[in-house]
Amino acid sequence: MTYDSDALNASIKAAIAEANDDLRALSMSIHGKPELAWEEHHAHDVLTAYMEKQEGFVVERKICQLDTAWRASFGSEGPLIGFCSEMDALPGIGHACGHNLIAIAGCAAAIGVARALREHKLPGRVVLLGTPAEESGGGKCLMLERGAFDGMDACLMVHPGPRGNGAAAMTSTCRTGVTVAYSGRSAHAGGAPEKGINALDAAVQGYVNVSTLRQQLPTTTRVHGIIAGGEHWAPNAIPASSKLLYGIRAPSAKDLAPLVPRVLACFASGALATGCTYTTEGQHLYLELQQNSGLSGVFKSFSEGEWGDEGYEVPAGMTTTASTDFGNVSYHVPALHPMFLLPSASPEDFPHSSSFADAASTPSAHQAALRAAEGIAVAGLRVVVDESFRNQIRKEWEADMAASGAEEAIKQIREALPATGEPVKGGFCSCDH
Structure with a gap:
């Protein structure tokens, strides 16, 4: 034509x-x-x-x-x-x-x-x-x-x-996100702290672990997040719940795939150190x-x-x-x-x-x-x-x-952090300039 x-x-x-x-x-x-x-x-x-x-x-x-x-x-x-x-x-x-x-x-x-x-x-x-x-x-x-x-x-x-x-x-980066929810047990922080399991401590440990990991990561990667869930905390009560919201980025899916389990290990160790249980929920994977x-x-x-x-x-x-x-x-x-x-x-x-x-x-x-x-x-x-x-x-x-060469990397990321198949409100920005 x-x-x-x-x-x-x-x-x-x-x-x-x-x-x-x-x-x-x-x-x-x-x-x-x-x-x-x-x-x-x-x-x-x-x-x-x-x-x-x-x-x-x-x-x-x-x-x-x-x-x-x-x-x-x-x-x-x-x-x-x-x-x-x-x-x-x-x-x-x-x-x-x-x-x-x-x-x-x-x-x-x-x-x-x-x-x-x-x-x-x-x-x-x-x-x-x-x-x-x-x-x-x-x-x-x-x-x-x-x-x-x-x-x-x-x-x-x-x-x-x-x-x-x-x-x-x-070009853009490949990104996934994760919400980590820690569960512990509340107790009076002054009267019986030994009866509590501190979910805030778990989140703090997870946060610090990521910060420690970050200095060993390539400069092309980004791992950034916040501690959330404090609306029900009080200084005289052991927090029974907490959350971490994190974004994990790398130049490509192939670069992101090996980074995800290292970050997840930081969150797991926070639970292990404090005796908390925890769950993770992935966000939709944004490909480069x-x-x-x-x-x-x-x-x-x-x-x-x-x-x-x-x-x-x-x-x-x-x-x-x-x-x-x-x-x-x-x-x-x-x-x-x-x-x-x-x-x-x-x-x-x-x-x-x-x-x-x-x-x-x-x-x-x-x-x-x-x-x-x-x-x-x-x-x-x-x-x-x-x-x-x-x-x-x-x-x-x-x-x-x-x-x-992203097919296997995408599979690995989605298996490690499966995302919900339905719209999820809240969280934090994926575009996140």
Whole structure:
């Protein structure tokens, strides 16, 4: 099939430009009413209402047995390109990860590709997924398990960062999390301490053990956590229960697999030393991003051709110690997750800070998000209309999967820390920049 890339890209740009004001209002509506993981009811409602108004889209609400997940589909035949809109905010600081921008960027990319296919009478399908609970809960993990990403030829989304952190193909770390619950026996701390079994001591020992372990770990790993459960403690009573909440990160699943049992041994020794019993509950495993070089090349070429380095930098090969459940998507289909910078944010205004939440509401942040949306729309449309490119990125992805050697490592991690198959509220941030 022959196609005019300039004409197709012009259709994308026109569609996104026409949607500018509505998308700005949508972004500010979501930003002004931040909702935590699994509670994104307002975002779900306003985003689905918006997509229902877009020509040719069919919207499904509350998909995958998840109250705040949704799907907007365009087209009935041809290759399938997917996009994601994240929605959840952070406790206390609102949209400090800019998910209001991610949400509208997904909408913009989807309607841009749909316009190009419709105007040029080309076969192809578009799916935009509203994906809840990226920060805490692994929404995309559950949606993957329940088939939401099946059949896609590729999937793309974007994410904001502070100035200096734009990147066409920034990688992420592989991450798992664990909740450790210690159980002991209460007693009067002054009158009969010998009758108690101190669950707080168990947590303290586990915490100190991890701190001792940490100095022997590679600098590329991260093990970080807190002691929790103190709402019922009193200084004159031996605590009968306590919790540890921990995140464990490494550059890849292969690096993470041998680290997990070492950390779990730290928690076990805390129980052994104090006589407590304990349980562990794993969180969803967030795999490292497998950024597709073909997709990133198209995104980078288009973005630099349109805007150069003026307010939008896209150097390839940058790394981050943050994690995302979109990494799991990149293990399922060829994928791209570029970072775009917020022009008003300084390098100190990092995601998960109140100043970043402020930056995510600015007009310049909105324009940066739409520029990034144009980039992933152009790359996504190329997948749909160019069979040779589609085959190229598939071969690249298959080679990346083979090179990762992650299958056995993933199995080991999930056996050591099985995650619940249902949405879990609370905990702590998985993205955790």
